[in-house]
Structures are given as structure tokens and as C-alpha cells.
Amino acid sequence: MTEYDLSLEAIRMSGVYPERCMKCGKCSGACPSYGEMEYHPHQFVDMISKGRIKELMESDSIYKCLSCFVCVERCPRNVFPANIVEAVRTLSERRQGADRISPDTLTEFIDGDTPQQLLMAVMRKYSK
Numbered sequence: 308m309t310e311y312d313l314s315l316e317a318i319r320m321s322g323v324y325p326e327r328c329m330k331c332g333k334c335s336g337a338c339p340s341y342g343e344m345e346y347h348p349h350q351f352v353d354m355i356s357k358g359r360i361k362e363l364m365e366s367d368s369i370y371k372c373l374s375c376f377v378c379v380e381r382c383p384r385n386v387f388p389a390n391i392v393e394a395v396r397t398l399s400e401r402r403q404g405a406d407r408i409s410p411d412t413l414t415e416f417i418d419g420d421t422p423q424q425l426l427m428a429v430m431r432k433y434s435k
Contacts, residue, residue: 314358317398321390325356334378334388344368348378348388355391364399372396374428 308316318325328349335347346354346368354363363369369392378388413429 310361311358313364313398314355314360317355317360317391317394320394320397321387323352323387323390323394325352325386325391327384328352328356328386329384331383333381333383334386337377337381339375339377340371340373343371348372348392351391351395352386352388355395360395360398363395364402368392369396369399 330349330353332347332349334352335341335349338344338348341347345366346363351363351368354360372389372392374389374393376389379390382388413426417426
């Protein structure tokens with residue numbers, strides 16, 4: 308699969324229209340992981356629209372995103388940057404054989420205080 312095809316797949320999976328982005332940076336300015344990320348939410352949108360997905364897939368930024376959707380709330384154009392980050396993360400995991408975590412090893416991380424919402428979010432990410 309070419310880099311362009313991967314970008315199109317990420318756009319399809321996310322349901323986002325990156326051309327809507329006006330690159331205002333409000334999503335990145337509100338991101339609680341901003342300081343930890345090499346690429347920020349508005350850069351994800353821009354890079355996907357330019358077909359530069361391999362750089363994103365190789366970056367740890369996809370794993371620094373908290374999936375808190377603050378970027379989605381701040382976006383004045385309803386671009387949903389978090390959806391793009393999640394799609395790139397999913398494509399990266401598929402390419403790597405999903406070796407970050409699997410449903411079988413998930414029980415190792417669960418304790419009595421683990422919220423059910425967290426478990427559902429993890430399973431949703433690994434079943435696309």
C-alpha cells in the first residue's frame with residue numbers, strides 16, 4: 308500500500324474531511340499532551356491531507372494522544388483531529404501486527420479501579 312493509499316484509508320476510517328481544517332491551531336493549543344507530542348493535532352490533519360502518513364505512523368505521538376477529544380471540542384470547523392490520530396494509530400498497529408496490546412493481555416492491566424469506559428475504548432480501538 309502506498310503512502311497516499313494509507314492516507315486515504317486513514318481519512319476513510321476516521322470519517323474526517325481534512326480539507327475543512329483552516330490550521331488555526333485551537334485543537335493543539337487545548338491538547339493536554341501537547342508538550343509530549345512530536346506532532347500535534349493540527350499537524351496530524353495537515354500531514355494526512357498531504358499524504359505524509361508514514362511520518363505519523365513512525366512517531367510516538369500517536370501513543371501520546373489521550374483520546375480526551377478536547378481537540379474535537381475546540382475545533383471551529385468540526386474536523387475531529389482525534390479521529391485522525393486514532394485512525395493513524397490503528398493503521399500503525401495493523402502494520403506492526405498489533406503488538407502494543409491485545410485482548411488476551413489486557414487482563415494484566417486491569418484492577419478493581421479500572422473504569423469500564425476505558426476497557427470499552429481499548430476494545431474499540433483494536434477491533435476496527
